[in-house]
Amino acid sequence: QKEVEQNSGPLSVPEGAIASLNCTYSDRGSQSFFWYRQYSGKSPELIMSIYSNGDKEDGRFTAQLNKASQYVSLLIRDSQPSDSATYLCAVNRSGNQFYFGTGTSLTVIP
Amino acid sequence: GAVVSQHPSRVICKSGTSVKIECRSLDFQATTMFWYRQFPKQSLMLMATSNEGSKATYEQGVEKDKFLINHASLTLSTLTVTSAHPEDSSFYICSARDQRPPPDTQYFGPGTRLTVL
Numbered sequence: 001q002k003e004v005e006q007n008s009g010p011l012s013v014p015e016g017a018i019a020s021l022n023c024t025y026s027d028r029g030s031q032s033f034f035w036y037r038q039y040s041g042k043s044p045e046l047i048m049s050i051y052s053n054g055d056k057e058d059g060r061f062t063a064q065l066n067k068a069s070q071y072v073s074l075l076i077r078d079s080q081p082s083d084s085a086t087y088l089c090a091v092n093r094s095g096n097q098f099y100f101g102t103g104t105s106l107t108v109i110p
Numbered sequence: 111g112a113v114v115s116q117h118p119s120r121v122i123c124k125s126g127t128s129v130k131i132e133c134r135s136l137d138f139q140a141t142t143m144f145w146y147r148q149f150p151k152q153s154l155m156l157m158a159t160s161n162e163g164s165k166a167t168y169e170q171g172v173e174k175d176k177f178l179i180n181h182a183s184l185t186l187s188t189l190t191v192t193s194a195h196p197e198d199s200s201f202y203i204c205s206a207r208d209q210r211p212p213p214d215t216q217y218f219g220p221g222t223r224l225t226v227l
Contacts, residue, residue, distance in 0.1 A: 031213065032212070032213030032214065032215075034215065034216070036218075041201075042220070042221070043203045043218040043219060043220050043221040044154070044203075044218045045218070046111055046215065046216075046217060046218075049213055049215055051212065051213045088153075088154070090216070092213060092214055095214075096142050096144075096159050096161075096207065098144070098207075098216055100153070100154055100156075101153075102153040103153055
């Protein structure tokens, strides 16, 4: 079983819609969770981190964490073509133990 | 967020030569840095974890004698690809672990694109 699992997509949404990206993780002891955005040919860029159950909002982005279900999601409201990228979910168990999903490719259609 | 730089951003070299890539944390001290490689349209692959003042920990299948890692200070880690061959051509990305206000977070450098002719 992989540490972090994501649907590889591609996920396509029309401009202005809500994009919903999902991630599950295997270790209940995981402590913190991250979403990174990676444009083609570029390195990952941190969008959000979350470590408490519930929702965390930052602009058009909302991260949701449910530790009981071992599930973390990212919602992008009012999606823009510039949001088209691969989104990586990452989990930190403790210390240096970070695990990345393989990423979900998102395309926002103008 | 924290800033991590990498140098060079792009390098082309001949087969058999060695290439050194630098990774620097610019506004924080990083006891731990990570080195990844990524082939086109594939996911990140962790190569090694670099700890300041100690030997790096390599992932299974990564040759430590080919990919030399040095983490001599709290702001600098280097990756040297020794005797590079065309199959080493890839996108190499470092990240640094920021342990300031929780949670511990990885910040990535911009990456180095290596082409071995």
